[in-house]
Amino acid sequence: MNREIFNGSTVEECINKACNELNISKSDIKYEILEERNGIFKKKAQIAVEVEEEKDEKSVDGTACIINGKLIVTNPKENGDFAKIVIPQNIFVIIDGVQVFGKKEVNNSMNIKFKFDEIEKPTRKLNISITPDNLEAYIDISYVSKNEFKLKDVPESNEIILEPEVSKQQRPPAYTESELRNELNKNKIVYGILEESIKKCASGKDISRMLVAAGVKVQNDQDDSIEFKININGNSKFKENENGNIDFKSIGFVNAVTAGDIIAIKHEGAKGINGKDIYGKEIKKKLGKKLSITCDENCKIENNKVIALKSGKASFKGNKFFIVGVHEVNSDVDLKTGNIKFLGAVNVKGSVLEGMSVESGNDIIINNNVESAVIKAKGNVTIGKNAILSQIYSGGEDVEVLSKIELLDNLSKNIAELIDAVSQIKKYNTKNKFSSDGEIIKVLIESKFKNITKMCKSYILLVSNINDKFEKIFIQKLIGIAPLRIKDANELMAIVEEAKEEIGNLKAILSIPSDINISYCQECTIEGSGNIYINGKGEYISNITSNNSIEFINKDAVARGGQLKAKNEIKCGVVGSIGGVVTRVCVDIKGHIYCEVAYPNTIFAVGNKEFTIDNPSKNIHAYVDHKDDLIVDKLLL
Template identity: 45%
Template sequence: MLWGGNVITKIFTGNSIDECLEKASKELDIKIENIKYEILEEKKSIFRKKATISVILDEVSNEDDGTVRIVGGKILVKNPKNEGKPAIIRPSKDINLIINGEKVNTAVEVYDYTVIDIEFDQTVSKRVMNISITPDKMKAYINIKYIPEIVYKLQDCDESREVNLIAEIKEKKLPPKYTKEEIIKELRNNNVVYGIKKGALEKCCSEEKIEHILIAEGIQVIDDIDDELDIKYNTNANKLVEDSTGKVDYKSIGRIVSVKKGDTLAFLKRGKQGRDGVDVTGKVIKHKKGKVIHLKAGEGCEIKDDVMVIALRDGKPSTKGTTFFVKQIHEVNGNVDLKTGNIKFNGDIIVYGAVMEGMKVEAGRDIEIYKNVADSYVVARGDVYLRANVINSDVAAGDEDVFRLKYIKNLKKFRELIDVLKDTCVQVKQHNLVGKKSKDGEIVKILIENKFKNITKLSNEILIQSLQCKQENNKLAYIVKQKLVGLGPLSIVSFDELDEMVKFIEKEIAVVSTKLTVPVNVYVYYCQDSNIDSSGSIYFTGKGEYVSNIIAHDGVYFESPQSIARGGVIKAGNEIRCKCVGSSGGVSTKLVIEKYGDIWADIAYQNTRFAIGLQEYILEKPARDIHAYLDKNGELTVDKFNL
């Protein structure tokens, strides 16, 4: 306890100023806000905190001193007598003290004539609304907070020579709550216009605090469920068969599956229709359309109750897309030779023997031959299965489609040439390269004879292919004869006739394309010195090919690990996959993709040629794991490892 002048003080120590004040309040039984104190020491460090304050306990009473007290928020001052000291007022951080019109920040002496004004820190009520939307825009949440305006007054105190001004809350004034209209307007400002929840909206208008309440929710999109087709007969007939030792019988591909009259071939399970969704912004989210299957009955079948396919006769079941067939089968139990004559049948043909020299086998659907085909001609509109060797023979799957695809390919090439010819003609005439008096037809003839010699050759091929594809009353063929063959170009009056010719070419492509059927495949064990053509893909299931011309409009695949591609040309529309290409002796073997696609080979020897479009790469050394393709810049790239 210390005495200094008329003042009595007491020292309190703790870890912080607040702790010192709590000790003083408890020991002296004085409210913290009424304690008069001075800070003697305050240390803050990582390892230690210490604070010391001096509390003013009392003053020795002097009846002549001035006093001040606060009653009902009013400051009442009594002047000192004789030699007494005047009263003192101390401001606080929450109160602005103005004495005689000037603001003061420290203790000040006052008298009853002193003009004392008090100003409190102003607070303004406000309200805050926040709208948040989930990333998928299917839900919107709202947060609302109301901040009140606080009105202060002076805290009363007893009469004393010194008074600390203390502010206390008189009242809190909340701002008006948001109305439905205001909330809806704010939602719209945030693009929330759909799925607003009525109950949540009412709650937001009645409660003082709203935390993360779901205010709007969209409708989730539901995708369609696909139709499912359950095929009742064995569709794995072409799957390779393994024996008990794990050895694969590569000749087992293409086995025939048969059904009886009245058998159910397939059952259609209908899917379910979904619905579009709508997010909280009102955007409609389209649902994914399901796969809808439309059953169709082909030859030998009927549709029952719109969901079942029933066989109308005994035979071989098959499907092209969602059209089902039960095909009649013509079986030849021996060889096709002079005794049987050439075989021609609109349905399937199965030959359990061989096809001998000079014979023809033609089927309106599939062909399956179990033994060798030598010096023969085999053609089918459907798939062709050749389980043994093919020597010096011609094989075609797709029949008329093979001709049509070649015809379409030449028509597209022809169209490009005519376009370039037209542009060149215009430039020649503009620059007077052949004389001002030259007519348009003369310029066309000169360019065809000197720069565009391929047009004459291609024109003749198109005329022949038009007949092969049975394109009767073909106006394009007539125009080609009249305008491009022989002296025909001289009859051209204007270069614009070439544009008309391009239109006829495009029309012919469209007409022929509509006549194309489902691509079909060839499955062959081994071929040598032969020509094999397919409107779909060609699969080598055994030893492979030797010095043959292989053309597939989709892909060529060597499936057996022992398959080889040695000599000849293998051409595909999209993809070639080989096991072993060429030989250590460097026999020339060419692998060709017409425009865009991939060529794969496990092993390839020198002198193997990889061609995609107009670009070609010749392998100089044996290599493995080869992949030829066009990179993003259209350049032929061959990835490989040295063997």
């Protein structure tokens, strides 16, 4: 094959020249572009065209063929072309001791050898996998046969493509059932072996994740449960219409009963079974919790059914059922009715007017407004409309108990830190600046631990007119000049230990948390031992405290001024105002605050960490992360 060079301004011009001079068509021309320049003032192109040599009429091309796996090569005659073989990647060809690749000319004088990519011997592989709970075992099996290859027969031609074909195949032996059981036994799998699966695995075929052993899953005993046939303890849910709007009037006295009504049914939990893993180890079930229920004289228990013996309001506390009377006031509570104080539940159809009070040993529902009044309930409080200049409490004595628990807990923590600080000062007090521990304690309380005095005084005010042991201790040890009487800082450890013990005692007497539901409040004090729900326009300059959560049901409800304080969570709508009224929103250190919109001078406090909003913001979430940093996620409004 010869090459001729053609020059021109463009490649197209070079091709035309070649076709004219060589007398061949464009479709038959074979060329290579050697140069192509497309300058502004000068263009140049150069191509190389392959020109077949004119063969002698007597010339014959060489040939090659594969017969019975052997390569047979015939040399060309006269000026004929040699035969060519095309070598694939999976065949190794060595010609005269040198490995060759791609397309190669061959003749019958060459020493040509062929090698194939073959494995040395057939192999098989078995893998056993076990689930983390040790209840199931799976097998994977794969077989790889040893194949011997030869060249595939190819008819005679000037150019042939080599291809391998299997001439002989040797398969590995199939795993027997006995071998499979031995493998399971080596892995100590002795229980729940599936015989049908073992047979399938011994078929000699590849197996993918075949379940071969299955234990027995443990089924724990179910706890005893109580099916309440009526709403108990104010746990009813707000009803929603098809548009998702909440009907807040639906809360009502839905737990009123009459004699003969079934209040609840106790269901004994189903018995479970012990489990067993594939190693034969027994898995013990968890025993269910047993419930022992009792009732007062106004109801009875028959065949695990609690049945009312008189009409009234049913409640359930401390695994005991009660039926209490319901006092209904069909008018406003005013000077005509006098103050209401009733051991049972109270239902006021009207409003509670200025200067009046309503106290209940159970729930209180006021259908209209509360105006400059005091509402106290041991149970839940529901106010249908608004509360103005009023005091509202749910949970009865629980509110005071919770306040005592919070104060004693914070005091014990601060006193423990105070003792540690005294120890550090004494360690480095080389100049004997302080003559006693009492002097150090007094200085620390007046500087770094000012909160101790404040908390002691708050506790004394809380328990006024009650003979409380901590009031005496605080006066003798921590207030004013009293710390100077302390000889050893470790004397304060007794206060810490007693405070912890008292906290435990107080927690034991807490009853079921009681909720407060209200539409709107203004300049009110509201405290609840459970949740507090604001389901209307919101609150204005009020102090609201919850031992669980505070939730504004409507996203556009306003919290403007005052303080919201909850133990676990606060969800509110619009906090503060464009005018910058100060509004404080607080939760405990593990609590979360969610807010739709907040304006400047809104303070978010989580534990003892605070953040003040400087610019109007939205979609706010405040919390303390695992690094003990206060995080306030927000977007600018």
